[in-house]
Amino acid sequence: MEQITVLLQDPAAWVALLTLVVMEVVLGIDNLIFISILTNKLPAEMREKARRIGIGLALGMRLALLGTVAWIVQLTTPVFELFGHGFSWKDMILIAGGLFLVWKATKEIHHNVDPVDQEEDFIASSASTTFASAIGQILLLDLVFSIDSIITAVGMTPHLPIMVIAVLAAVTVMLVAATPLANFIEKNPTIVMLALAFLLMIGTTLIAEGMGFHVPKGYIYAAMAFSALVEVLNMFARRKRERNRAVAKATASSLH
Numbered sequence: 001m002e003q004i005t006v007l008l009q010d011p012a013a014w015v016a017l018l019t020l021v022v023m024e025v026v027l028g029i030d031n032l033i034f035i036s037i038l039t040n041k042l043p044a045e046m047r048e049k050a051r052r053i054g055i056g057l058a059l060g061m062r063l064a065l066l067g068t069v070a071w072i073v074q075l076t077t078p079v080f081e082l083f084g085h086g087f088s089w090k091d092m093i094l095i096a097g098g099l100f101l102v103w104k105a106t107k108e109i110h111h112n113v114d115p116v117d118q119e120e121d122f123i124a125s126s127a128s129t130t131f132a133s134a135i136g137q138i139l140l141l142d143l144v145f146s147i148d149s150i151i152t153a154v155g156m157t158p159h160l161p162i163m164v165i166a167v168l169a170a171v172t173v174m175l176v177a178a179t180p181l182a183n184f185i186e187k188n189p190t191i192v193m194l195a196l197a198f199l200l201m202i203g204t205t206l207i208a209e210g211m212g213f214h215v216p217k218g219y220i221y222a223a224m225a226f227s228a229l230v231e232v233l234n235m236f237a238r239r240k241r242e243r244n245r246a247v248a249k250a251t252a253s254s255l256h
Contacts, residue, residue, distance in 0.1 A: 197227070
């Protein structure tokens with residue numbers, strides 16, 4: 001309690017908290033996009049429950065990892081060397097998670113763009129995506145994103161209370177944004193493709209990070225934000241064209 005009181009009186013601690021909250025929210029976007037896409041493949045009555053369980057697991061996993069900070073720090077220690085690069089447990093977890101994301105995103109993109117087997121793929125995908133399998137896949141990615149999130153937190157501040165508050169704030173934002181984001185993705189098919197492209201890029205970045213190639217996350221999120229802005233402009237343009245066509249059709253009908 002005394003430590004928390006001291007931190008509350010320290011301006012540097014407030015700056016660290018604000019910075020870490022923003023960072024954790026940004027890192028949570030990757031997790032949230034995956035949860036939204038995956039749960040949208042479930043029956044409508046199961047989606048909300050799956051999202052809440054997935055985000056709850058993300059919170060539980062992050063808090064559990066915070067309780068083992070000393071062990072988390074050791075995950076960055078190289079355990080073997082290959083091609084001149086020392087691979088740690090963190091590297092191997094990031095590579096495994098990245099490969100899974102690349103495989104999953106590629107599979108979903110194929111389902112969306114293949115005009116021949118689209119109906120069969122949809123039926124097969126719906127049949128294979130059960131509640132249990134969705135939760136299992138979310139749990140796997142929660143682990144990857146949680147380890148990345150906590151290692152980032154450890155690197156930014158040594159104070160555990162600040163880490164806990166930042167994680168709770170980030171997961172709260174995820175919980176509030178989950179359903180609106182999932183509904184928005186479902187109602188806008190082109191957004192699905194954009195979100196899958198984001199997952200593909202995130203997966204590739206995780207693999208690169210695991211292989212020792214540091215990719216500044218600012219570049220990744222700037223590219224994502226720019227692409228999202230372009231898509232929003234396209235959506236406005238499409239809706240305006242649809243309104244114009246509807247007005248023209250109504251005018252032509254009234255003349256006849």
